[in-house]
Amino acid sequence: MTHTPILAPHSVTRENRADGTIVLTADTPLGEVARNSGVWLDHWARATPDTVFLAERSGADWRRETYASARQKARAIAGWFLGQGMGADTPVLILSGNSIDHALLTLGAHYVGVPTVPVAEQYTLIPAAHGRLDYVVNLIKPARVFAVDGAAYAAGLARAKCPAIASSPGETGATPFADLLAHSDAGVDAAFAKVGPDTVAKILLTSGSTSDPKGVLTTQRMMTTNQTQLAQGLPFLRQRPPVIVDWLPWNHVFGGSHNFNMVLSGGGSLYIDDGKPLPALFGRTLENLAMVPGTVSFNVPVGFAQLLTALRSDDALRESYFRDLDMIFYAGASLPQETWVGLEELAARTGRRVPLITSSWGLTETAPAALLQQVPTEGAGTVGVPLPGVTVKLVPDADMRCDVRVSGPSIMQSYLNNPAKTAEAFDDEGFFITGDAMRFVDAGDPNLGLRFDGRISEDFKLMTGTWVQAANLRLVMLGLLAPYVADIVVTGQGRDQIGLLIVPNRAAIEKAQIDMETDGGACISPALANILRARLRDKATEATGSATRVTRALILSEPPDMGEGEVTAKGNINFAKLLSRRAVLVDRLYDDADPAAITI
Structure with missing residues (x-):
């Protein structure tokens, strides 16, 4: 397979401090940054006045x-x-x-x-x-x-x-x-x-997955710097104007700042997709993609999985989708390897170049991109190297799992009306404390980038004193138990075993013709229990210790409730809230005599 030759990767400088801290910076200096986003609008209105900037469905055509x-x-x-x-x-x-x-x-x-x-x-x-x-x-x-x-x-x-x-x-x-x-x-x-650069453009709300949402004061500098950084890492964005068909919501930094401003800064075209990767709406997405071949495709992993199924069965859609495609960009979670390989194989089948499949890493507070995987890799999980202008500070533990902190002109300076949370968010050197963990792909070569390794704030201890990296384990379990699970909450704080509260993927379960009964907030299904038990048992035999061995699970009958704060507007589960509200179900999970508990 050959990838399109439109990349200009920059190398990384690594500083090893005496206290064990590692500092990474890009060797490429930050390029010219626009004063504000209106400069982009003025420029393209003069340079390409008749180019379609925005489009949305209007009947059978587009407004x-x-x-x-x-x-x-x-x-x-x-x-x-x-x-x-x-x-x-x-x-x-x-x-x-x-x-x-x-x-x-x-x-x-x-x-x-x-x-x-x-x-x-x-x-x-x-x-x-x-x-x-x-x-x-x-x-x-x-x-x-x-x-x-x-x-x-x-x-x-x-x-x-x-x-x-x-x-x-x-x-x-x-x-x-x-x-x-x-x-x-x-x-x-x-x-x-x-x-100017310090003018506040947006106030974006954080996910609220661990506390009440905070208002991130997003300045013009943060937005315009981030687009310069992305264009330096992905120069094809300036070689031809990007065209995207995108549903990702604008109340989120990924859709509203990263994607929208990528189009605006590059003089591209944004076709607003009124579909979503949901059973009732995904058909609309497929219709929109068939009408408009894009140069960049953004989605979450579940969206790409559904798209892969459609592309395999629709020759015309496959030809249209891959015709002009430079990049497939996933975010929100790791892209399953079977989806990754499937997309590459279908692209090759069309006889065209294989697009770059990649991701980046960042938060609402980082505008968002701070790290970018800018060269082809063989699979998901790598989030790359620092973008120009971003300094990454890594504080490793004894196992070289690193607490990630960042600084630079694209990083937030404060939360709205919350000096206490603002002070907590920065260390004594002014680095923003992200709460995420990373590991080097290769400790000997920082140019190979970093891998995401979970949220430090979600880690917990078993009663044995063993630390459990819950966020990382959750991703592993989501892949292991697919397609029958929509989401997972890892349990075990203060207990002697790791368990799972499972949000079921009812569409997949119904497709498999598996019956479930409801029992006081839990589901009982002998057939599904046997499937999950077998997979968990096989995985448990590979575990090297209690930190990764899952021994029990329970299927929730009710999805996370947004009104009760169990799930955020971005679709993230507030784990602490859900565990608190469903404490009775957690107790049932650890009761071997309970018919809803799936044990191995």
């Missing part, structure tokens, strides 16, 4: 906005914000998901220094999650709130406690979005000139 039309509308929106007296201290809360109007509102706000705060649609659409929305409103105190569909988001617009804007206001009394588009751009040039 399209060129760079010229997007800039004109963004400036009108910016003028409206100025006319309302808005600025750096008057954020706009955005309730609805990805759309052209959402994008235009964001571009207009950022153009004149008005911060935007996109939140998950579920906060409004799921009544049980309204408490989360109330928390965000009290934290950011928005001056305006926006949703595309006023009727559908009426509850959220009311709870925001500020004047509303809606594309379709309905009976809400919200200002029609069309009024913003009709406004003049008087005063916009002067305001734009004041938007």
